[in-house]
Amino acid sequence: MAYTTPSVEEYKAGAVVKYAPISTGQTNQRKRKPHILAVINESCTGCSGSPACVEYCPVAECMYWAPDEDHPPFGRIIVDPLLCIGCKLCCSRGPDGIFLEGCPWGAIDMVPLAEFEANNGALPF
Ligand code: SF4
Ligand code: SF4
Numbered sequence: 001m002a003y004t005t006p007s008v009e010e011y012k013a014g015a016v017v018k019y020a021p022i023s024t025g026q027t028n029q030r031k032r033k034p035h036i037l038a039v040i041n042e043s044c045t046g047c048s049g050s051p052a053c054v055e056y057c058p059v060a061e062c063m064y065w066a067p068d069e070d071h072p073p074f075g076r077i078i079v080d081p082l083l084c085i086g087c088k089l090c091c092s093r094g095p096d097g098i099f100l101e102g103c104p105w106g107a108i109d110m111v112p113l114a115e116f117e118a119n120n121g122a123l124p125f
Pocket of ligand 1: 040043044045046047050051052053054076077103104105106107108
């Protein structure tokens with residue numbers, strides 16, 4: 001599978017194209033950096049085009065679909081690190097509202113801010 005996870009710089013530049021399914025909700029900029037951020041790892045299957053996680057995210061355009069251009073119609077979900085508020089709602093419920101300890105495929109990691117910034121560069125806010 002070929003995916004390109006955008007860099008923090010690309011998000012800052014507003015250069016990231018986001019596809020649906022995409023989260024909806026609050027649109028105001030977060031007031032402070034979150035202590036933890038959701039990061040989607042390589043185990044994400046995209047839930048066959050019906051992502052179980054996206055509908056639980058309360059932030060507009062935070063979770064979005066990224067198509068696998070080498071293997072259409074497959075794809076996966078990515079989290080915008082400038083928008084995530086670290087609320088963990090995306091990994092607390094599974095398909096049909098069943099409570100789970102994480103996504104059905106273990107594809108959502110809650111990463112401490114310091115670890116994220118060490119690997120990806122500092123977030124602007
Ligand atoms: S629930 Fe998990 S596997 Fe499904 S789209 Fe979300 S992160 Fe990917
Ligand atoms: S932790 Fe909250 S804000 Fe971040 S991706 Fe999950 S649901 Fe959205």
